[in-house]
Ligand SMILES: Cc1cc2nc3c(=O)[nH]c(=O)nc-3n(C[C@H](O)[C@H](O)[C@H](O)COP(=O)(O)O)c2cc1C
């Protein structure tokens with residue numbers, strides 16, 4: 271029976287284990303698209319952390335048709351030299367490197383609203399549907415294939431151990447493979463054989479440059495999951511055709527841009543959401559080894575997938591971002607120390623908004639060297655007030671640095687806002703993160719005091735050298751006439767309590783908390799209406815496209831009624847009055863749930879400033895924000911404590 275941490279041979283590629291860091295891009299490249307020192311540090315940390323195979327991000331073979339479609343480029347000697355530094359460093363930890371080479375984005379390019387992208391055919395561009403893509407000529411296709419072959423040679427010479435063709439996810443090569451986007455009538459369009467021609471030519475270009483025995487992987491989407499896209503049956507048929515084509519591994523994937531959450535998973539996807547692809551392929555008798563990913567961050571699940579022969583290699587995307595040491599921790603049974611992903615996709619959001627690469631739960635992501643902790647220069651005593659994600663992170667980090675740390679929490683339980691955020695069954699990942707934080711806190715040297723309300727007097731009596739205020743924010747409660755006549759609950763508390771006595775519920779506020787609370791209630795069999803004053807739900811939420819699409823899909827698939835451009839103007843015993851665009855309507859209900867936002871309280875900070883040497887406020891206590899802000903502020907405040915001035 272296969273195991274996760276045994277040596278394995280995939281084609282001619284020998285790996286020390288079956289744990290793969292999936293390709294994940296970020297844009298801190300060298301100016302010419304070569305791997306920067308930061309990128310190298312980021313990958314090397316994962317090699318050091320025990321991953322058997324490291325995939326750098328998708329790397330483009332030419333910028334002739336798209337300006338820097340992928341963060342990295344591999345078409346010059348200097349770019350290849352940077353890759354060779356990366357390969358050397360990865361190899362020093364016993365890991366191997368697979369270079370994922372791409373022809374570009376095609377119709378999913380996000381250049382500008384004026385320039386039609388180039389694609390297989392004249393189909394609408396994804397981001398700007400008024401733009402019709404310009405089809406590649408046959409000469410241009412040959413040029414791309416030639417460039418691909420040359421990049422393969424550069425990668426091999428630089429020390430890459432394998433190459434992968436980036437042929438999945440509705441990107442350019444997949445646009446050739448898929449009739450939905452390939453309307454060509456020449457030798458690259460029409461029959462499956464013709465549509466696969468580009469893949470065979472890319473394979474041949476690799477073989478010509480690297481030899482037939484060089485391990486060549488291909489990443490393929492075998493179920494697009496959208497109308498007109500490839501169905502699972504068609505995907506399996508395609509694998510059968512390719513099974514004897516000499517590929518060392520099929521890297522299977524799900525979804526495309528329209529349902530991006532299936533490919534780049536979110537908190538709302540189920541664990542192992544792509545496993546059925548591998549199961550179907552094995553069942554169909556596919557002999558080529560399989561690599562699969564999709565929320566496999568629980569090491570027990572990863573081990574099970576390998577033991578049951580569902581897949582040969584386990585791909586970890588987000589889990590490799592949250593914890594560079596995933597593999598070593600899993601190998602040594604330290605499962606409780608693996609920092610789980612909360613599926614928020616701040617990593618993607620950062621990429622899409624031109625910020626540096628970021629992770630909500632791992633503040634050093636992409637800045638592995640710059641943000642590393644140093645031992646405390648002086649043994650300061652630190653009081654952290656509030657045990658939400660920011661407070662716990664600050665306390666643990668301060669203790670790791672060697673400070674004497676106490677953490678006060680006014681509630682009987684740890685977690686703050688995470689307790690509510692992780693309450694719905696579809697937010698299990700957040701609940702797991704809270705469990706992780708609790709364990710880490712327990713293992714740390716932090717003195718934790720629950721049920722401990724922090725007053726200025728008590729803090730001044732304690733005389734800490736530094737106070738970090740992470741008291742969170744309070745829900746805003748409106749003053750609507752008649753509210754005393756009905757059960758009125760606040761969303762956060764409702765989520766923590768887990769129950770709502772009523773049956774017909776109106777949720778006031780259609781932001782993230784309101785929508786998730788509505789879904790939570792609907793899954794308990796309640797009749798739910800969301801009332802939102804803006805013209806659509808979720809308009810104020812700043813999150814990644816895949817998360818946005820995912821929660822909107824959940825809402826769309828639910829029975830929840832939505833009243834937008836609307837407000838609750840009065841409350842009665844068995845109904846509320848809603849004003850929607852000037853029209854009054856009565857909505858029968860027995861419970862009103864409030865989810866209209868939060869406000870911070872700065873009174874403690876004001877009472878302490880000037881009386882304690884260092885007073886810092888972090889997270890929602892500054893201004894209501896997100897987990898990523900709280901965790902980062904907690905980490906950096908503790909990391910820089912001696913240097914920071916009030
Ligand atoms: C920030 C980020 C960048 C990604 N970039 C790539 C990429 O360059 N090439 C690729 O094949 N997949 C890319 N992916 C997809 C992942 O490799 C992986 O397939 C996906 O996240 C699902 O696996 P997971 O649930 O383990 O995260 C990216 C994902 C993330 C989160």
Ligand code: SF4
Pocket residue numbers: 588589591592610611612613614615616617618628629630631632
């Ligand atoms: S930013 Fe969020 S989704 Fe991305 S890896 Fe970190 S926790 Fe996971």
